[in-house]
Amino acid sequence: MTLNGWLQIAFFLLAIAAVTPVLGRFMARVFNRERTWFDPVLGPIERLIYRSTGVDAAREMPWTEYAAAVLLFSAVSMLVLYLIQRTQQWLPWNPQGFGPVAPDLAFNTAASFTTNTNWQAYSGESTMSYFTQMAGLAYHNFVSAAVGISVAFAFLRGVVQKEKDTIGNFWVDLVRCLLWLLLPICIGGALALVSQGVVQNLRPYDKVAVVDPQTVSVPDADGKPRTEVRSEQTIAQGPVASQEIIKQLGTNGGGFFNANSAHPFENPTPLSNFLAMFGIFAISAGLTHALGTMTGSRAHGWAVWGAMAFLFLAGVTTAYWAEARGNPLLTTVGADQTVSATSPGGNMEGKEVRFGIANTALFATATTDASCGAINGWHDSFTPIGGLVTLGNIQLSEVVFGGVGAGLYGMLVYIILSVFIAGLMVGRTPEYLGKKIHAFEVQMAMLSVLIFPLLILVFTAISSVSPDSATSGILNPGPHGLSEILYAFSSGAANNGSAFGGLTVNTPWYNRTLAVTMLFGRYFMIIPPLAIAGSLGRKKRVPPSPGTFPVTTPLFAALLVSVIVIVGALTFFPALSLGPIVEHFLMTNGQVF
Amino acid sequence: MEFMMLDAAFVLVTVAFFVLSIGYVAGCERLKRGDR
Numbered sequence: 088m089t090l091n092g093w094l095q096i097a098f099f100l101l102a103i104a105a106v107t108p109v110l111g112r113f114m115a116r117v118f119n120r121e122r123t124w125f126d127p128v129l130g131p132i133e134r135l136i137y138r139s140t141g142v143d144a145a146r147e148m149p150w151t152e153y154a155a156a157v158l159l160f161s162a163v164s165m166l167v168l169y170l171i172q173r174t175q176q177w178l179p180w181n182p183q184g185f186g187p188v189a190p191d192l193a194f195n196t197a198a199s200f201t202t203n204t205n206w207q208a209y210s211g212e213s214t215m216s217y218f219t220q221m222a223g224l225a226y227h228n229f230v231s232a233a234v235g236i237s238v239a240f241a242f243l244r245g246v247v248q249k250e251k252d253t254i255g256n257f258w259v260d261l262v263r264c265l266l267w268l269l270l271p272i273c274i275g276g277a278l279a280l281v282s283q284g285v286v287q288n289l290r291p292y293d294k295v296a297v298v299d300p301q302t303v304s305v306p307d308a309d310g311k312p313r314t315e316v317r318s319e320q321t322i323a324q325g326p327v328a329s330q331e332i333i334k335q336l337g338t339n340g341g342g343f344f345n346a347n348s349a350h351p352f353e354n355p356t357p358l359s360n361f362l363a364m365f366g367i368f369a370i371s372a373g374l375t376h377a378l379g380t381m382t383g384s385r386a387h388g389w390a391v392w393g394a395m396a397f398l399f400l401a402g403v404t405t406a407y408w409a410e411a412r413g414n415p416l417l418t419t420v421g422a423d424q425t426v427s428a429t430s431p432g433g434n435m436e437g438k439e440v441r442f443g444i445a446n447t448a449l450f451a452t453a454t455t456d457a458s459c460g461a462i463n464g465w466h467d468s469f470t471p472i473g474g475l476v477t478l479g480n481i482q483l484s485e486v487v488f489g490g491v492g493a494g495l496y497g498m499l500v501y502i503i504l505s506v507f508i509a510g511l512m513v514g515r516t517p518e519y520l521g522k523k524i525h526a527f528e529v530q531m532a533m534l535s536v537l538i539f540p541l542l543i544l545v546f547t548a549i550s551s552v553s554p555d556s557a558t559s560g561i562l563n564p565g566p567h568g569l570s571e572i573l574y575a576f577s578s579g580a581a582n583n584g585s586a587f588g589g590l591t592v593n594t595p596w597y598n599r600t601l602a603v604t605m606l607f608g609r610y611f612m613i614i615p616p617l618a619i620a621g622s623l624g625r626k627k628r629v630p631p632s633p634g635t636f637p638v639t640t641p642l643f644a645a646l647l648v649s650v651i652v653i654v655g656a657l658t659f660f661p662a663l664s665l666g667p668i669v670e671h672f673l674m675t676n677g678q679v680f
Numbered sequence: 681m682e683f684m685m686l687d688a689a690f691v692l693v694t695v696a697f698f699v700l701s702i703g704y705v706a707g708c709e710r711l712k713r714g715d716r
Contacts (some may be wrong), residue, residue: 611701621712
């Protein structure tokens, strides 16, 4: 570990702290339909959209109608994305002449991008046309993020308002989120990325002569190896910057290229790397301030931010320590893993030299804290403890800043559980910001908490004992192989989308089961928070009493962190023990996988 | 032909999932009414 590394991590967190109130206040104004600087330009566009689609912007929805609108919109969007992939050979902007995406893969990808997961069982540059990338995948990057943020604000309205049946209008929230928040930031952000060298064009791929022709062994038609001299390389390119910025800002994570943010055309410089990581946390951090602004308790917003920042720091510190320490087995065989003027030291397997240990550990922690899933290094190549951090972050339900919107409504579910536990301790009916918490809210919170491990553990267990369809895809045996399967279903259920790697997932089994996991992980976890919002919104606000548990103090933040960690640890500790934890102890005894 | 069957199956599964989700919404609301 180096001082430089720590300073970069500290600077990142300070930058997130600085943007939190700015974005939080702005988002609260946008979703409260208050005046902003963009109104003269965007107001007419907004009204035109409502007029042309027949939306009555003044009409508010009860939670059931709000949820139905979310589901209807998502269902239609998913079917359109499936259709685009299956017919891309007939659609424009396909200079490479890619054929239709296979049905299994198209289903998986449609579910993946609709649910804000962006799990990718394909290589973008060799599978998807420019039209599919832009009109299919980038479109979903915008709208799936907007759906998550809209649901978070619907939840906030439920907390804030008194004796009201409605929680807002989904179509208005969606349009305002896209027009006021995501599009303006993405236009500026994409130009900033282009300035760093991220490509943005619609040209066919270039073919260039390589400096040093390579002799490679390839199988012939009969499967026998034959040698071939390769003197040409294909340089893939396309509309990358426009997709890259929303991929980070919307915590989507699906890269234009297979190598994701490790690819020099997606993430060429340390500054583009910083912008990528900043984009992952910016909106989710801002949402905590919006929580404080809308509830009239900024201190509560900062208490939630503090709990998130504590968990983030715990993760990044552990990952940085583990990766900087390296693999002791490599030291015993003579590899130098110490920091020097010419080497970043530590475990550099699967990491980009231009980012080094600190920025890879930071990126990996941020992308798995949030439900982003972009990567700038290979998580499969992390040390067991480093890999444990990425897996554990996802299994905490991604509430550490979390996915845009999903992080906040996931955290609010944990807040409901925390005040419920605090209420049990003092023997009073629990309250949250003046709303009494009754059985229904706790039932919904528990439903949301239990669906998540059910999906992960059941599918992981089945996959671990299915030799033909699932385990044949494992490239590493032993506990590391289990980690690969566990990570895949954790990533799917949490709508993260990153892959541990080392698992062949473009198979009918994984394409279908992961698609189902992503769909249930998204919508069956969105509905309970909306139900809680609808229920809280109907309630009276009661004044604080001596039995009220204050939600603005360090004690509240500590209780919240404890509840999150205990729920996560109790649920996943046995599975993690069989995966990265036992792998760590085996590594210290001389065995790697 | 096989691909068309798979296309139809995936479209049906998608529609079935979202119909199930609407049922889930209705179930949660019924639970709430029972709680009042």
